[in-house]
Amino acid sequence: MRLLTMNALYTGDVPARLRALGAALDRSDLDIVCLQEVMYRRHARLLRRAAPAYRYVACSGTALLKGGLVLLSRWPISRYRFVRYPTTGPVRGELLMRKGAQLASVATPAGELVVVNTHLSANRDDDWSPTNRYTRIAAGELDRLTSLIAAVDPSLPVAVVGDLNLPRDSAALTDFIAAAGLSDILAGDTRPTYRPTPGWPSPPALDHILIRSAAGETLTGSADLVFQEKVTLPDGRRTHLSDHYGVQAQLTRSK
Secondary structure (H helix, E strand, C coil), rough: EEEEEEECCCCCCHHHHHHHHHHHHHHHHCCCCECCCCCCCHHHHHHHHHHHCCCCCCCCECCCEECCCEECCCCCCCEEEEECCCCCCCCHHHHCCCCEEEEEEECCCEEEEEEEECCCCCCCCCCCCCCCHHHHHHHHHHHHHHHHHHHCCCCEEEEEEECCCCCCHHHHHHHHHHHHHCECCCCCCCCCCCCCCCEEECCCEEEEEEEEECCCCCEEEEEECCCCCCCCCCCCCECCCCCECEEEEEEEEEC
C-alpha cells in the first residue's frame, strides 16, 4: 500500500493550491493520504471534489476542522476519531488549531490498518533540547500519543504519520519511538522535509512516518520525498504546493 503525509500549509492562496494538490493526488497511485493544516470544512470538500478517486474521507469538526487533519482513502474507513492534546505552554495563535491526533481504521485489501495522523505543536525557538519550553510541550503531546497507540489492539498494524515538528535525532522523538514500539522507516535520512528558505537554509526533517507491526505479522516500509517542485496553477502562476514536502511510503505486510 502507498501512503502519503503532507502539511498542506493553511496560509496563502489555499484553494488554488489544494485544487492542484487534489488533482495530483487523483492522478497518483497513492492509497491513503494524510494531510495537516487543512483548517476548514470547505477546504476538505474542495479536496474531495478535486480528488474523486478517494471515496472515503475522515475529518472532524464543522466549519473549523479539529486539528486541521484530513485523511483521504481509496479504501473504506470503518471508524475514526479525533483526540485533542492537552493545552499547555505559552499562549499562542497555534492553540486555535486545537492540535491532536486522528485515529482511523482503514480496511485495506491486506487487512485492517490503523492510521494515526497528527500535528504536534511547533517549536518557536528552533531549540529541541529537552529543557526547551516548546520541547516540553511536544513531550507532553507525545506522552498522550503513546497512550493512544498503546490502546490499539496489538493484532493490528499501526502507521503514525504527520508533521511532528521534531527533528529525527531529537531526544523527544527517539524516546517516543522507543516507548510506543515504533520504527522510523526513514531512519538515517538527513534530508529536510521543510522546504529550505533563505531565512532557514538548513531545516531538519519534521515530517515522519513511523510504523508498528501487528502480532504475528511484520510491517515494513520504504519512503521518499515528493511534491518538492513548483506546480503550475490554472491561472499560469508557478508555486510550491506547501512549505513542506510530502513524504510518501510504500508499506508491506508479511506473515
